[in-house]
Amino acid sequence: MTSKRPVAWSLRLFRALASAYPHEFRNIYGDEMLQMAEDVAEPVWRRHGVRGLLRLLADVALRIPVEYAAEFRQDVRYAARMLRASPGFTAVALLSLTLGIGVATSAFSEMNGFILRDVPAVARPAELVALKGSVSYEGFRRYAAHDDLFAASMAYLAPVAFGVSFVGRSERAWGNVVTGSYFHTLGVRPLAGRFFSVDDRAAVVLSHRLWKDRLGGDTSVIGKSLRLNGHPCEIVGVAPEDFRGASPMVYGADPGSPSPSPRPSLPSSPATSSSAATASRSISSPACARASRLPARKPFSTRSPAGWKKRRTFPTATGPAAASCWPRAASSSPSRRRTSCPWRRSSSFWAG
């Protein structure tokens, strides 16, 4: 045991460990502790060998958390003393904290309940999932093709402003442009008539409010035609009274009053074939993992009636919408979709 190299290494390690002690401890006792370690390291090495040096290092290492805990206890005691010394300040601080935390918690709870969770009239809202990013119609089709992942899927664009004309009367209403699987995926039952079928080319489902207020709640309107933005559509059904769409709070038009439409209405076609969100039912965790590997954003080109070309993607609808109209967006092939106006070929509308 004549080599002093282990002693030098131990002291180097000791210094490194000592530098991890709390600042206050190092300021008061750091130098002394290092000096003492230098004094004892060699005698310990001569008498106890490696085990002695390990014991020296273990001592300094194990005391680090102890010193931090002691410092923390001291800080807590000091804070408690200070708070006790000024009860007025303590009361105001506690009250502010209580109110702040309470308000924030209750606001988030409400928001969570109303905006993120509550989807009235939907059969099993807990089983719905929404994609958080913009999704092109092509992207939606790729998701929808995975029927092993999703029990059902649908897409919609919201909010969309429509000019609704029926028996000579016109008004502006907010609605959604939806895929044919919209109502089936949400598990909603029609109040009157039916929802979309694969054979529908231009169909609209009315909201209960629009049906009641503007059409007098007359069931004979089922099967008749109305015009959406000038295009004839067949009224195929009426949605339940409390149904406000898949995102009733986020994309909400007031279902109780006709909207003055401060937002520009979309030019009819390009939007209709794009998908805003995909919802699904009865999916499992592995399915979610697999779904995350699918492309979520793939813009596609559309040509407007005026002939100009643009690329656009549409925002995801993750919340509720008090929709007026739900036109059905359908298209037969990607190539046709790129060159023609899906609005003209398809169309199921949900109108309120």
Added chain:
Amino acid sequence: MRRPEDFLPLKPHWFHVLLSLAGEGQHGYAIMQEVLDRTGGKVRLWPATLYGTLKRLMDSDLIAESESRPEDDDPRRKYYRLTPLGRRVLDAESERLEELVRILHAKRSTERRSES
């Protein structure tokens, strides 16, 4: 102000350090050496343990930094001494230990009498 009884029973390390300072003020290394000698090498106060203990004793007002020190000593070394509270705590702990020893002796003598 805490009473001496509040500290009892003392932790062994605390007792050894207070006992080492019962005479005159000492620095850390001297305390460690005295404990080592007194216990026949059985109790060694390693540096981190020793200075952790000194810090707790200072925080509890049982010891204080000593003003008096040898003139030729290393100026980096701090000397520690007992405070009046520390002295009372040491006395109280010593009495407690003496009482325990007395009880043990009493039991032993009873045992011996019953055997004879």
